[in-house]
Amino acid sequence: MASHRISVKLCQLSRTCSSKLLQSKCIPSQKRFARCMNSVIQDTKKSGPGGPDAVLTDALKPPASSVTDEDRPHFPGSRSSWTEKLEFVEPTLYDGVPVYRVLNREGGILDSTQDPNLSEETVLKMYHSMTLLNTMDRVLYDSQRQGRISFYMTNYGEEGTHIGSAAALDLKDLVFGQYREAGILMWREFPMEQFMNQCYGNSADWGKGRQMPVHYGSTEHHFVTISSPLATQMPQAVGAAYAYKRARNGQCVITYFGDGASSEGDAHAAFNFAATLDCPVIFFCRNNGYAISTPTSEQYRGDGIACRGPGYGMRAIRVDGNDVFAVYNVTKAAREMCLAEMRPVLIEAMTYRIGHHSTSDDSSAYRSVDEVRYWDKHDHPIGRLRKYMVKRGWWDDKKEQAWMKESKQMILTAFAQAEKLKKPPITESFKDVYAEMPPHIRRQMNEVKQHIAKYKDHYPIENFEEWKE
Ligand SMILES: Cc1ncc(C[n+]2csc(CCOP(=O)(O)OP(=O)(O)O)c2C)c(N)n1
Ligand SMILES: [Mg+2]
Numbered sequence: 001m002a003s004h005r006i007s008v009k010l011c012q013l014s015r016t017c018s019s020k021l022l023q024s025k026c027i028p029s030q031k032r033f034a035r036c037m038n039s040v041i042q043d044t045k046k047s048g049p050g051g052p053d054a055v056l057t058d059a060l061k062p063p064a065s066s067v068t069d070e071d072r073p074h075f076p077g078s079r080s081s082w083t084e085k086l087e088f089v090e091p092t093l094y095d096g097v098p099v100y101r102v103l104n105r106e107g108g109i110l111d112s113t114q115d116p117n118l119s120e121e122t123v124l125k126m127y128h129s130m131t132l133l134n135t136m137d138r139v140l141y142d143s144q145r146q147g148r149i150s151f152y153m154t155n156y157g158e159e160g161t162h163i164g165s166a167a168a169l170d171l172k173d174l175v176f177g178q179y180r181e182a183g184i185l186m187w188r189e190f191p192m193e194q195f196m197n198q199c200y201g202n203s204a205d206w207g208k209g210r211q212m213p214v215h216y217g218s219t220e221h222h223f224v225t226i227s228s229p230l231a232t233q234m235p236q237a238v239g240a241a242y243a244y245k246r247a248r249n250g251q252c253v254i255t256y257f258g259d260g261a262s263s264e265g266d267a268h269a270a271f272n273f274a275a276t277l278d279c280p281v282i283f284f285c286r287n288n289g290y291a292i293s294t295p296t297s298e299q300y301r302g303d304g305i306a307c308r309g310p311g312y313g314m315r316a317i318r319v320d321g322n323d324v325f326a327v328y329n330v331t332k333a334a335r336e337m338c339l340a341e342m343r344p345v346l347i348e349a350m351t352y353r354i355g356h357h358s359t360s361d362d363s364s365a366y367r368s369v370d371e372v373r374y375w376d377k378h379d380h381p382i383g384r385l386r387k388y389m390v391k392r393g394w395w396d397d398k399k400e401q402a403w404m405k406e407s408k409q410m411i412l413t414a415f416a417q418a419e420k421l422k423k424p425p426i427t428e429s430f431k432d433v434y435a436e437m438p439p440h441i442r443r444q445m446n447e448v449k450q451h452i453a454k455y456k457d458h459y460p461i462e463n464f465e466e467w468k469e
Pocket of ligand 1: 022180228229230257259260261262286288290291292357412
């Protein structure tokens with residue numbers, strides 16, 4: 001429950017601060033409020049997230065105040081006090097939500113109370129999943145460059161956010177991803193052949209070749225099919241969480257989204273619906289510094305995404321996304337809170353997108369090679385976990401070499417098989433929207449069939465399976 005306490009504590013910061021100020025019967029000047037907030041953050045740092053915790057206890061208590069209910073404003077929904085000072089709330093009120101971490105850059109545990117104490121088997125699975133994802137990205141990225149698939153998006157640098165969160169969830173928790181979360185599926189053992197089949201859009205693809213590459217989906221893996229329009233998955237996730245709450249099925253919903261997606265109207269609607277309807281949903285923001293070429297400095301003026309949580313009446317936490325154990329701890333705690341209290345939680349995982357946005361992008365046009373190199377060489381989630389494992393005697397160079405060879409082979413075998421398969425029959429694109437095909441869709445399908453039959457020399461029909469009917 002240590003991880004539970006850190007989240008509760010961090011997200012009660014502003015309430016604690018207000019309660020401290022109320023206790024001293026003062027109306028906060030911004031400076032005083034900022035000082036108070038900083039002292040709370042310092043207390044938090046000192047006592048440690050799981051340590052003895054006066055701040056947390058105070059925060060959870062209603063503020064002891066001589067102000068009676070009669071003295072307070074009675075506006076509907078109001079929970080504040082009166083002031084006779086004309087003061088605007090400054091956006092720079094406090095230093096910012098701190099970044100929770102467990103591992104240092106050398107793979108050492110900073111505070112033993114925060115060590116999730118995962119078994120060797122689990123840590124190995126984490127490492128295998130992160131590196132497999134990394135190797136798969138290299139193979140598929142290169143295959144796009146060679147013209148074998150149409151498009152690809154790598155996950156470089158964000159492996160810690162995927163695997164740390166996936167490992168903390170129950171396998172049946174429902175995932176609504178954005179598009180850069182293949183690691184969740186990797187953890188859930190989505191078959192390697194399926195990754196390949198989907199990117200090739202071949203006849204063995206569970207999505208029947210109807211989606212762009214990387215738009216995976218699997219009912220069996222409780223992973224809703226990716227759709228490209230940003231943030232549309234977020235209100236959908238809230239709706240699913242509301243249904244889960246009503247069904248009392250003991251599962252929660254998680255939705256992933258980027259720093260860019262968080263500016264979409266859908267993100268705000270999702271936050272507010274989740275908070276007001278008390279939905280068991282985890283909002284997991286991968287803040288990787290960029291939305292294609294737009295840096296976060298142009299994306300928002302506030303303190304990132306985490307600070308929006310209290311604005312919507314939602315708990316929030318910021319975590320080092322390159323620290324797989326820290327991500328694991330916060331997601332586990334968020335899941336427990338979601339289900340125990342039927343409330344949403346917002347996680348902002350700080351990370352860095354090492355690759356280009358997609359194969360349609362060239363990031364050298366808007367960021368320096370040195371910036372990218374820093375994250376690749378000095379603060380990489382995989383390197384950090386490897387150092388931890390080496391320290392424990394669980395990993396060494398020999399094992400690394402053997403695993404790299406084995407995993408690359410596994411990927412290349414699946415890749416070669418996928419490439420051999422034909423595309424699904426063209427008629428598949430007209431099916432599965434309606435249980436029974438309506439006449440207008442059937443008419444369109446027949447027109448396409450006649451067109452292709454007439455102009456077959458102009459189409460690579462040999463790459464497609466023949467339609468049956
Ligand atoms: C509604 C909508 N607007 C614009 C786009 C084009 N687009 C695709 S990805 C992207 C950037 C998203 O950035 P972010 O959410 O930070 O995710 P990241 O790519 O960094 O993982 C944009 C603008 C889109 N897909 N949908
Ligand atoms: Mg981004």
